Amino acid sequence: MASTISPPNQHPHPHLxxxxxxxxxxxxxxxxxxxxxxPFETPLTQDDLKKMAAYKAVELVKSGMxxxxxxxxxxxxxxxxxxxxxxxxxxxxxxGIPTSLKTKEQAISLGIPISxxxxxxxxxxxxxxxxxxxxxxxxxxxxxxxxxxxxxIEGASKKLVVIVDETKLVxxxxxxxxxxxxVEVVPFCWGYTAECLKRLxxxxxxxxxxxxxxxxxxxxxENYIVEMFFGEDIGxxxxxxxxxxRIVGVVEHGMFIDMATTVIVAGERGITVKHKAL
Ligand SMILES: O=C[C@H](O)[C@H](O)[C@H](O)COP(=O)(O)O
Numbered sequence: 001m002a003s004t005i006s007p008p009n010q011h012p013h014p015h016l017x018x019x020x021x022x023x024x025x026x027x028x029x030x031x032x033x034x035x036x037x038x039p040f041e042t043p044l045t046q047d048d049l050k051k052m053a054a055y056k057a058v059e060l061v062k063s064g065m066x067x068x069x070x071x072x073x074x075x076x077x078x079x080x081x082x083x084x085x086x087x088x089x090x091x092x093x094x095x096g097i098p099t100s101l102k103t104k105e106q107a108i109s110l111g112i113p114i115s116x117x118x119x120x121x122x123x124x125x126x127x128x129x130x131x132x133x134x135x136x137x138x139x140x141x142x143x144x145x146x147x148x149x150x151x152x153i154e155g156a157s158k159k160l161v162v163i164v165d166e167t168k169l170v171x172x173x174x175x176x177x178x179x180x181x182x183v184e185v186v187p188f189c190w191g192y193t194a195e196c197l198k199r200l201x202x203x204x205x206x207x208x209x210x211x212x213x214x215x216x217x218x219x220x221x222e223n224y225i226v227e228m229f230f231g232e233d234i235g236x237x238x239x240x241x242x243x244x245x246r247i248v249g250v251v252e253h254g255m256f257i258d259m260a261t262t263v264i265v266a267g268e269r270g271i272t273v274k275h276k277a278l
Pocket of ligand 1: 070071072073074075128129130131141142143144145146147150
């Protein structure tokens with residue numbers, strides 16, 4: 001574990017210091033499609049696309065950076081690639097801040113030096129996947145069970161590069177049929193909290209996430225996840241976020257509003273890089 005304490009710089013996303021919500025939702029400017037950073041046989045699998053996006057993102061990593069290491073099947077490829085480049089000596093002096101226990105284990109197994117937000121309150125760059133990305137680069141995250149640590153760590157990062165395959169692009173957050181917006185809640189009277197969440201949005205259905213063992217799924221923070229399925233457009237994201245935060249049993253929701261600075265999308269035709277409009 002690295003132990004140096006870096007100076008408490010200004011928080012890169014002061015709007016994430018609750019309870020003040022972000023005020024604006026920006027739209028993205030899209031840049032050109034570029035060729036894949038790794039040669040693949042066609043047809044490409046979804047995992048190939050995830051790997052392409054991940055490798056492209058890791059090109060942004062420079063020696064000496066404090067890096068947020070994301071969670072999920074796409075971020076997995078990025079963390080592996082960072083480990084590989086460290087071993088080759090192409091990258092040096094990286095500190096990884098893992099966003100989940102699973103990523104922490106992966107980073108340790110790859111020999112990536114790790115630390116935490118207490119020691120490094122400002123990160124240079126974070127790389128992570130997402131479940132949905134809208135045209136303004138707002139995200140839904142947490143379908144893999146991680147969101148709170150991701151939001152804390154990525155909110156403390158100067159840049160958040162999101163890596164997805166093209167199936168993750170949506171017109172509106174919460175609109176993927178049959179797929180949920182995860183909300184982390186305290187286990188105490190979770191049913192009450194779930195009911196409060198349901199009442200916020202017309203036509204919304206909620207259910208508790210169940211793990212493979214048939215018991216309620218527990219996050220890294222020992223909380224539960226309530227899955228929200230929206231019947232209608234959730235409207236203004238900041239208003240929706242604020243309403244959810246006001247429910248006392250809610251720990252955090254899976255919308256990442258105005259946080260991504262870049263989204264790298266891998267598709268059959270190559271890679272598209274979208275930058276947040278300033
Ligand atoms: O809970 C999981 C995280 O938010 C993931 O980053 C997100 O679910 C995307 O995961 P994947 O890359 O596996 O689709």
